Amino acid sequence: MARHDAPPLPPTLADVAERAGVSRQTVSNAINNPDLLRPETLARVQDAIHALGYRPNRAARHLRTRASHLIGLRMSPAQEFTANAAMDRFVHALVEASREAGYHLLLFSGGPGKPETTAADLVRGYDDLLRSTAVDAFIVTDTYLGNPATRWLSERRAPFVAFGRPWEDPQATHPWVDVDGAAGVALGTQHLIDRGHERIAWLGWPPESFIGQDRRAGWERAMAGRSTDGLATAVADTVDAGRAASAAMLDSVAPSAFVCASDTVAIGVLHTLAERGLRPGSDVAVVGFDDSQVAQVVPHGLTSVRQPLEQVAVALVRALEALLASEPYDAPGVLLTPTLAVRGSS
Amino acid sequence: MARHDAPPLPPTLADVAERAGVSRQTVSNAINNPDLLRPETLARVQDAIHALGYRPNRAARHLRTRASHLIGLRMSPAQEFTANAAMDRFVHALVEASREAGYHLLLFSGGPGKPETTAADLVRGYDDLLRSTAVDAFIVTDTYLGNPATRWLSERRAPFVAFGRPWEDPQATHPWVDVDGAAGVALGTQHLIDRGHERIAWLGWPPESFIGQDRRAGWERAMAGRSTDGLATAVADTVDAGRAASAAMLDSVAPSAFVCASDTVAIGVLHTLAERGLRPGSDVAVVGFDDSQVAQVVPHGLTSVRQPLEQVAVALVRALEALLASEPYDAPGVLLTPTLAVRGSS
DNA sequence: TTGAAAGCGCTAACAC
DNA sequence: GTGTTAGCGCTTTCAA
Numbered sequence: 001m002a003r004h005d006a007p008p009l010p011p012t013l014a015d016v017a018e019r020a021g022v023s024r025q026t027v028s029n030a031i032n033n034p035d036l037l038r039p040e041t042l043a044r045v046q047d048a049i050h051a052l053g054y055r056p057n058r059a060a061r062h063l064r065t066r067a068s069h070l071i072g073l074r075m076s077p078a079q080e081f082t083a084n085a086a087m088d089r090f091v092h093a094l095v096e097a098s099r100e101a102g103y104h105l106l107l108f109s110g111g112p113g114k115p116e117t118t119a120a121d122l123v124r125g126y127d128d129l130l131r132s133t134a135v136d137a138f139i140v141t142d143t144y145l146g147n148p149a150t151r152w153l154s155e156r157r158a159p160f161v162a163f164g165r166p167w168e169d170p171q172a173t174h175p176w177v178d179v180d181g182a183a184g185v186a187l188g189t190q191h192l193i194d195r196g197h198e199r200i201a202w203l204g205w206p207p208e209s210f211i212g213q214d215r216r217a218g219w220e221r222a223m224a225g226r227s228t229d230g231l232a233t234a235v236a237d238t239v240d241a242g243r244a245a246s247a248a249m250l251d252s253v254a255p256s257a258f259v260c261a262s263d264t265v266a267i268g269v270l271h272t273l274a275e276r277g278l279r280p281g282s283d284v285a286v287v288g289f290d291d292s293q294v295a296q297v298v299p300h301g302l303t304s305v306r307q308p309l310e311q312v313a314v315a316l317v318r319a320l321e322a323l324l325a326s327e328p329y330d331a332p333g334v335l336l337t338p339t340l341a342v343r344g345s346s
Numbered sequence: 347m348a349r350h351d352a353p354p355l356p357p358t359l360a361d362v363a364e365r366a367g368v369s370r371q372t373v374s375n376a377i378n379n380p381d382l383l384r385p386e387t388l389a390r391v392q393d394a395i396h397a398l399g400y401r402p403n404r405a406a407r408h409l410r411t412r413a414s415h416l417i418g419l420r421m422s423p424a425q426e427f428t429a430n431a432a433m434d435r436f437v438h439a440l441v442e443a444s445r446e447a448g449y450h451l452l453l454f455s456g457g458p459g460k461p462e463t464t465a466a467d468l469v470r471g472y473d474d475l476l477r478s479t480a481v482d483a484f485i486v487t488d489t490y491l492g493n494p495a496t497r498w499l500s501e502r503r504a505p506f507v508a509f510g511r512p513w514e515d516p517q518a519t520h521p522w523v524d525v526d527g528a529a530g531v532a533l534g535t536q537h538l539i540d541r542g543h544e545r546i547a548w549l550g551w552p553p554e555s556f557i558g559q560d561r562r563a564g565w566e567r568a569m570a571g572r573s574t575d576g577l578a579t580a581v582a583d584t585v586d587a588g589r590a591a592s593a594a595m596l597d598s599v600a601p602s603a604f605v606c607a608s609d610t611v612a613i614g615v616l617h618t619l620a621e622r623g624l625r626p627g628s629d630v631a632v633v634g635f636d637d638s639q640v641a642q643v644v645p646h647g648l649t650s651v652r653q654p655l656e657q658v659a660v661a662l663v664r665a666l667e668a669l670l671a672s673e674p675y676d677a678p679g680v681l682l683t684p685t686l687a688v689r690g691s692s
Numbered sequence: 693t694t695g696a697a698a699g700c701g702c703t704a705a706c707a708c
Numbered sequence: 709g710t711g712t713t714a715g716c717g718c719t720t721t722c723a724a
C-alpha cells in the first residue's frame with residue numbers, strides 16, 4: 001500500500017568493502033588517507049566506489065569526527081521598500097566559496113516571526129544550533145546593529161567570523177572581514193570632483209551608526225581643502241528621508257552633487273530630481289552605495305560604490321578554515337576595497 | 347599551546363540521565379514520547395535538561411532515524427542588471443516556514459562556478475547531497491527553464507516539491523506550488539481598463555517560455571472583446587529589450603499602457619518614457635510583474651503583480667511534510683493567486 | 693600495507 | 709513506566 005516505493009538505501013562502506021574484497025577500514029583509508037594504500041588496492045577500491053556511486057554518510061561522519069561541514073548563516077528579513085538587496089549576491093557568493101572549501105550553508109532565522117524583542121530571542125537560533133552541534137561555525141553579518149550575537153558567541157567560544165568590523169568593541173579578537181566604506185565614498189567623491197563638481201553634499205546616516213561615520217569620513221577626506229559648510233546631513237535609511245533631505249538641501253545650499261550613504265538614500269535624491277524636472281547626471285549628480293539592482297536598472301542608471309562581495313565571501317571562508325584548523329590567524333581583520341560603478345547619474 | 351580553549355563538549359543524553367537519576371532511554375522518551383513517562387519523572391528529566399541546557403545531538407539523531415531535518419535548496423546565481431530579486435524574499439519566507447516545521451535550509455550551488463554546461467553538472471549538487479543523505483528533501487525552484495532536475499529527482503524517487511508547475515510534463519506526479527501568473531496579469535490589465543485605458547500593450551517573453559505563455563493568457567483574457575492587433579510583442583527578459591520594444595510600439599501602435607511579463611521589462615519601458623520626457627502614470631501607464639525592490643523604489647513607483655511568496659513557502663513546506671510522512675497528498679498541485687501593488691506608474 | 697575492535701550519541705525493539 | 713541491548717555508518721586507535 002505504500003504510495004511510492006521508498007528510494008533504495010544508499011550503499012555503505014561495508015558494501016564497497018565487500019565489492020572490492022577489502023575491509024571497511026581500507027575503504028575509509030582510500031577516501032581519507034589514500035597515500036596509505038598500495039596503488040593497486042587503491043584503484044580497486046576506487047572502482048568499487050565509482051561503480052556503487054558511494055558517498056560517505058554525512059551523519060555518521062559528523063558523529064564520529066564532530067564536524068558537520070556546515071556553516072550557519074542567519075537570514076534577516078528581506079527589507080522591502082529599500083535598495084538593500086546585497087544579501088542575495090552575498091549569499092550566493094558565500095555558497096560558492098563554501099562549496100570550494102567543502103562546506104555547505106545552513107540557513108536559519110531569529111526568533112518567532114515578529115521582530116526581535118529580547119537579546120535572548122536574537123541569540124536563540126545560534127544557541128540551538130550550537131548545542132545540537134548542527135554547525136561547525138557561523139558567519140555573522142548584521143554587525144551594523146552592534147549585533148549582540150558577536151559578543152555572545154565570543155563568550156561561548158563558538159567559532160565564527162564576522163562580515164563587518166567590531167566597531168563597538170575594538171578589543172574583540174574574532175576574525176572579521178570588512179569593506180572599506182570610507183575608501184569607497186572617497187572614490188565616489190573624487191569621481192565627482194574629477195567631473196568638475198565643487199559643492200558636493202553628503203547624505204549620511206545618523207551619527208550613532210559607525211558605518212555611517214566611516215563612510216562620511218571618506219567624503220570628508222576627499223573634500224579636504226574645500227568648504228563643506230552645510231553640505232552634510234544625516235537621515236534615516238529610507239527613500240523618503242533621502243528625498244526630503246535632498247529637497248531641503250537644494251533649496252538651501254544648492255549642491256551640484258550628492259554622495260549618499262546608501263542606494264536607498266540616493267534613490268530618494270533621484271525622486272527629488274524627478275519631481276523638479278532635473279536630470280540626474282547633467283543637472284545634479286548622484287552617487288549611491290551598494291550597487292544594488294535598483295542602481296543598475298533605474299533610468300539613467302545610478303553611479304554607486306560596489307562592495308566586492310565575492311572577495312568578502314572567499315576571505316570569510318578562508319578565515320573560517322584557519323579558525324577551525326586552529327591555525328594561527330595572523331591578521332584578525334581583512335579590509336577590502338570597493339570599486340565604483342559609474343553610470344548616468346554622474 | 348592551544349590558541350584558545352576549545353569550547354566544552356555539550357552534554358549528552360547520558361549526562362542528563364545521570365543527573366535525573368534515570369536511564370538514557372527514559373530521557374529519550376521524555377523528549378520524543380513524553381506521554382510514556384510518569385508526570386513526576388518527566389518533570390525531573392525536564393529539569394535536568396533545562397539545567398544542563400541539553401539539546402539532542404543532531405548527527406546522532408540523524409544517523410539513527412535517517413532524517414536530517416534539512417531541506418536542500420539550490421541557489422542559482424544572483425542575476426544582475428535585472429529586477430529579479432524575488433529570491434531574497436522567497437528564501438527568507440522559506441527559512442521561516444521551515445523553522446516552524448522543525449527544518450533548516452541547506453544551501454548548495456550547481457557545478458563549478460561557470461554556467462551549467464551539461465545536465466550532469468546541474469544535477470551533481472543534488473546527487474551528492476542525496477547519496478550522502480545530507481538532506482531529507484529538496485525544494486526545486488528554477489522550473490522556468492524546464493529544469494531537468496525535477497525529472498531526474500523523480501526518477502531517483504528523491505523527495506522534492508517544486509515551486510512552479512511541471513509545464514513540460516503534465517504527467518508528473520510530484521507535489522508543486524505555483525502562482526497563477528495569468529490571474530496576476532489579468533488583475534493588472536483589468537486595473538488599467540478600470541482606469542480608462544483602451545489600447546493596452548503586452549510585453550511578454552518569447553513563446554518558448556511556458557510562464558510567458560501563461561502570463562500572456564491573462565492579458566488576453568482581460569482584453570477579451572477589445573482589439574489586440576499589433577499590441578503584443580515578445581522580448582528577452584532584459585531592460586534593454588523592454589526599452590527597445592516599447593519604443594518601437596509607441597511609434598507604431600501607440601498604446602496608452604503596457605503590461606509586462608516582468609519588472610525587468612517594465613523598467614525598460616520606464617527608460618523609454620524617461621528618454622521621451624513622458625511621465626509614467628499620467629502619460630503612459632506601466633504594470634510590471636514581481637513587485638521587486640526596483641518597482642517599489644523607482645521614482646513614481648512601478649505598479650506590479652506581487653507573488654504571495656510567504657504563502658508559497660508555507661505551502662511548499664506543508665507539501666514536504668506530507669510527502670515525508672508518506673501521507674496521501676490529495677492535490678498534487680497548489681495554485682496561489684497574486685495581488686497587485688498599485689503605484690504611480692498606473 | 694591491511695584488518696579488528698571500539699565508540700561517537702542517539703532511538704527502535706523488546707524485556708522487566 | 710522504565711531499563712537493557714543493539715546498531716545506525718563512520719573513523720580512530722592499535723595490532724597483525
